[in-house]
Amino acid sequence: MSFDRLIRNIIEKQNPTVAGLDPKLDYIPDYIREEAFGKYGKTLEGAAAAILQFNKDLIDALCDIVPAIKPQAAYYEMYGWQGVKTLTETIAYAKEKGMFVITDGKRNDIGTTMQAYAAAHIGKTDIDGETAEAFGADALTVNAYLGTDGIKPLLEICRNDDKGIFALVKTSNPSSGELQDRNLDDGQTVYRTMGDMCEKWGSEAMGEEGYSSVGAVVGATYPRQLLELRATLPHTFFLVPGYGAQGGGAADVAPAFDEKGRGAIINSSRGIICAWKKEGCAPEDHAQAARREAIRMRDEIISYIGEIK
Amino acid sequence: MSFDRLIRNIIEKQNPTVAGLDPKLDYIPDYIREEAFGKYGKTLEGAAAAILQFNKDLIDALCDIVPAIKPQAAYYEMYGWQGVKTLTETIAYAKEKGMFVITDGKRNDIGTTMQAYAAAHIGKTDIDGETAEAFGADALTVNAYLGTDGIKPLLEICRNDDKGIFALVKTSNPSSGELQDRNLDDGQTVYRTMGDMCEKWGSEAMGEEGYSSVGAVVGATYPRQLLELRATLPHTFFLVPGYGAQGGGAADVAPAFDEKGRGAIINSSRGIICAWKKEGCAPEDHAQAARREAIRMRDEIISYIGEIK
Numbered sequence: 001m002s003f004d005r006l007i008r009n010i011i012e013k014q015n016p017t018v019a020g021l022d023p024k025l026d027y028i029p030d031y032i033r034e035e036a037f038g039k040y041g042k043t044l045e046g047a048a049a050a051i052l053q054f055n056k057d058l059i060d061a062l063c064d065i066v067p068a069i070k071p072q073a074a075y076y077e078m079y080g081w082q083g084v085k086t087l088t089e090t091i092a093y094a095k096e097k098g099m100f101v102i103t104d105g106k107r108n109d110i111g112t113t114m115q116a117y118a119a120a121h122i123g124k125t126d127i128d129g130e131t132a133e134a135f136g137a138d139a140l141t142v143n144a145y146l147g148t149d150g151i152k153p154l155l156e157i158c159r160n161d162d163k164g165i166f167a168l169v170k171t172s173n174p175s176s177g178e179l180q181d182r183n184l185d186d187g188q189t190v191y192r193t194m195g196d197m198c199e200k201w202g203s204e205a206m207g208e209e210g211y212s213s214v215g216a217v218v219g220a221t222y223p224r225q226l227l228e229l230r231a232t233l234p235h236t237f238f239l240v241p242g243y244g245a246q247g248g249g250a251a252d253v254a255p256a257f258d259e260k261g262r263g264a265i266i267n268s269s270r271g272i273i274c275a276w277k278k279e280g281c282a283p284e285d286h287a288q289a290a291r292r293e294a295i296r297m298r299d300e301i302i303s304y305i306g307e308i309k
Numbered sequence: 310m311s312f313d314r315l316i317r318n319i320i321e322k323q324n325p326t327v328a329g330l331d332p333k334l335d336y337i338p339d340y341i342r343e344e345a346f347g348k349y350g351k352t353l354e355g356a357a358a359a360i361l362q363f364n365k366d367l368i369d370a371l372c373d374i375v376p377a378i379k380p381q382a383a384y385y386e387m388y389g390w391q392g393v394k395t396l397t398e399t400i401a402y403a404k405e406k407g408m409f410v411i412t413d414g415k416r417n418d419i420g421t422t423m424q425a426y427a428a429a430h431i432g433k434t435d436i437d438g439e440t441a442e443a444f445g446a447d448a449l450t451v452n453a454y455l456g457t458d459g460i461k462p463l464l465e466i467c468r469n470d471d472k473g474i475f476a477l478v479k480t481s482n483p484s485s486g487e488l489q490d491r492n493l494d495d496g497q498t499v500y501r502t503m504g505d506m507c508e509k510w511g512s513e514a515m516g517e518e519g520y521s522s523v524g525a526v527v528g529a530t531y532p533r534q535l536l537e538l539r540a541t542l543p544h545t546f547f548l549v550p551g552y553g554a555q556g557g558g559a560a561d562v563a564p565a566f567d568e569k570g571r572g573a574i575i576n577s578s579r580g581i582i583c584a585w586k587k588e589g590c591a592p593e594d595h596a597q598a599a600r601r602e603a604i605r606m607r608d609e610i611i612s613y614i615g616e617i618k
Contacts, residue, residue, distance in 0.1 A: 022422070025437060033437065042439035047385035055516070074418055074425035080443035081397050108415050108452055109383055110482040116383035125387050128334065128342065130351035134389035143417055145477055145605045147484035166452065168454055173419040175456030183494040192501070193488065242346050 002207030002235045003136070003215060004162045005057040006100045007262060009067035011308050014263070015298040018102060018239070019290070020070040020269025021090065022075045023060065024053045027274050029283030030105060032057075048082035051075075054286075055090045058273060061287035063097035063236065066294050070137040070239075070267055073105040091137055101137040102239065106168060108150050115153040122154070139164040141217060141239065151201050152215070158205045158213035164237070165214055169195045169229065172219025172242030195229050198236045202211035211237040211272055218256065220248025220266065227255035230263060243297070244271030252295075254304040261308035311516030312473045312524060312546045314447070315409045316571060319377035321603035322475065324607040325570070327411060328599070329398065329549070329578025330367065331384045332360045336583050338592030342364075361382075363595075364399045367582060370596035375603050379548075379576055382414040396546035400446050402460065410446040415477060416450035417459050424462040425580050431463070433470040447474035450526060453503060460510050460523070467514045467522035473546070474523055478504045478538065481528025481551030504538050507545045519571065520546040527565065528573065529557025536564035539572060547573040551604070555578030563613040570617035577606055614616040 010016050025033065025047055029240025034049045040046035059069065071091075076087035096212050107117045121140040122129045125298050144151055144167040154165050170180055170191040180191040188196075195216055197266050212235045218226050220242035230238070242248040256264035274285035276292035302308075310430055319325050334342065338339045342359045349355035350367035368378065378399075385396035395482035400410050416426040427569055430449040453460055453476040463474050479500040490501040492584035498507075504525055511521025521544045527535050539547070547565050551557040552575050585595035611617075 022427075023500035024421070025435075038470070039436065042436045044436070044441050044443060047434075047436050062535070072418075072422055072425075073430065074416070074422045077429035078425040078443055079436075079443070080429075080434075081390050081394040083443070084393045088390050106417050107383070108417075109381075110480065112333070113381055113383045116333070116381075116387040120383065120389075122385035125353070125389070126334075127351045127353070127354075127356050127388075128346065132353050132389070134387060135355060141451045142496070143415070145452055145455055145488060146480050146482055147489070149484040151484040151610070162525075168417075171419065171455050173455055173458040175458040178506070179458035179499070180456070181452060182499075182502070184499075185492040185494060185496075187494075190491075190493075197487070203490070 002158060003211050004209045004214035005162065005209040006068060006164070006265065007209040009069045009100055010265065013065060013067050014302065014308055015065060016067060016265050016301060016308060017294065017297055018070045018265050018267045019058065019062055019066050019265045019272045019294060021055055021069050021071040021273065022269040023273065024075060025050065028054045029276070029286050033285055044080040044082040047079045048086040049148055051083065052089055057287040058290050059094050059099065061291040062294055063099055065291070067092045068100040068102060070102040070104050070266060072102060074267070085146065085230055088135055090141050093137055095136065098165050102139040102141065102166070103135060104136040104141045106141050106143045108146055108149065111148040114150050118154045118157050123157040123161060131253070139166060140166070141166045143168050144197060147263050155201065163213065165245055166217050166239040167198050167214065169198065169216040170218045170225045172221045172246055172248070176219065176264045178256055182184065195236065199233045201308055202235050206235065211235055215239055217241065220253045221246055222256055223252040230255055230258065238268065240264050241267045244268045249254050250300040252282065253301065257305045261305045266301060271297065311467060311514055311518050311522035313516040314471065314517045315574065316474070316518040316520065318409055319574065322374060322376050322378055323611060323617055324374060325574050325610060325617060326375060326377045326603065326606055327574050328367065328371055328375050328578045328603060330378050330380040330575045330582065331366055331578040332363050333357065333384060335371065337363045338585070340592055353391040354600050356388045357395040360388065360392065361395045361398055363406050364485065365402055366596040367556065367599050368403050368406055368408065370600045371603055372408055374600070374607070375573060377411060378403045379411040379413050379579070382412060388509060397444055400444055404445065410608065411448040411475070412444060412446040412448065413448050413450045415452045418456055419455055419458040423459050426549045427463045427466050432466040432470060446493050448475060450475045450477070452477050452602070453506060461611040464510065467568045472522065475526050475548040476503065476507050476523065478525040479527045479531055479534045481555050483605045485528065500534065502543065504542050508542045511544050515544065517606040520544055524548055528551065528564045530555055532561040532564055539564055550576045553577045559609040559613045562610065570614045575610060580606065
């Protein structure tokens, strides 16, 4: 239940990282784009086909060493329903290859509407008695600005269907403090208050590996807050963006982990999927460049936190 | 620019309401479902086909009296990419019929990712030099928990492409107060602080009709806060959910409007699209029942606020 599957996958691979699949067209080698545009033209369909090929190459090259992928929904919606179809196919492909899939959608709403998002992304959809999986991810990022009404509908799916959510707590961007760092009248910050809500919601959906199904997004760019939140939220698993391109390093993310090396998964998107550009290797070698970067990142983080037990 | 087109459409129709298209399968008459399932089976594709037909019926029956629709993304994502395709087709159909389209997606992210959402929902997508519209709505609801970094990428599209956004300020649900009603250390509530940010962001994208391109979502279920926010946010246009099924009435939403009867649009979803069930009319008459309810709602609100000038 909950993030148990993810934690076990991390321990098995000794790799607490997730590859962010944020496939902008610019990131994709020409030869893949040209093949897709040759078939479908420079259309949404063509873009969606190029992205799918790029993602499959990456998944093939990463699946034995990286425990999870995190597709960012925005980069698929950008290419219309055709792009969203590619998201569906990417999720299915990664699961086939044994990867844990976190859809980064930052979804939020209330009541029956949140139920619909929950069914869509991590649950099942009822169609007049028949059941279908719309997207079928293992976990979903959510925004809890609306409070408990926006989280409750997800907890049941987390419990019954072995799924998880990550609520935004302290995001990695420079302006995250405008609201999140403000003190409430009890002297506690907004992000800390949100973190405490995660811990509370999670108490209704605890796993066997020490963490609940309600995780938190905490940015690598704020190591002090990572340390504070790790200490105060003992059952909340962290998804940590902001490593690499956004400026966070291995030393910055080390405080996200508990004494067993558990408790967090570090995301890298551009760092991994654009490694071929940075490396300057042959475009046909793009997925192996991603693999080399994923190994470098894994080894760097493990050198700070030691064996994951 | 901004919400000028929406405001003019509201004045022309003397109707400050928007029909929320949240088409759960349960809401759709049997004869429509059966036709779709007969063609495609009880599949995501079948559900998507039923929803599209239902929506088209509603748009045909409402387009001359209701200025806008607000499709809720969750109810389309629930039916997979096939449902998302129906969202695209619904938006296109409503625009053809002259309606203003607000996609209720409550999207949120930062930097290039928010640019991708902006391009997806209200902007244009570049495909190696060719331009395509992914969804093509006129406005998008957003969640600004991440601060200015999540809003900036939208402002340029609002200015250049005549589009708008609505940021969540005070939502209509019972638990909205858990975070939104808390006082910050300067004595101001979180929702008021968020409202002030909308006013500030909007100053970079003012329209000609008195309101900026940055609107706010403020629930009908909190009339005192509506009154407070209307007084303090003079250039922020309000999208007001919570009328009808959630318990808000015309008296509750009246404070959302300025002295000219402008400044807000009131949403009804289930109230309108499920009117045929409540009325108990023939299923084939569902769209006309929606029209009758839309007229009743319009007349009720206008009786409180008078002519919109």
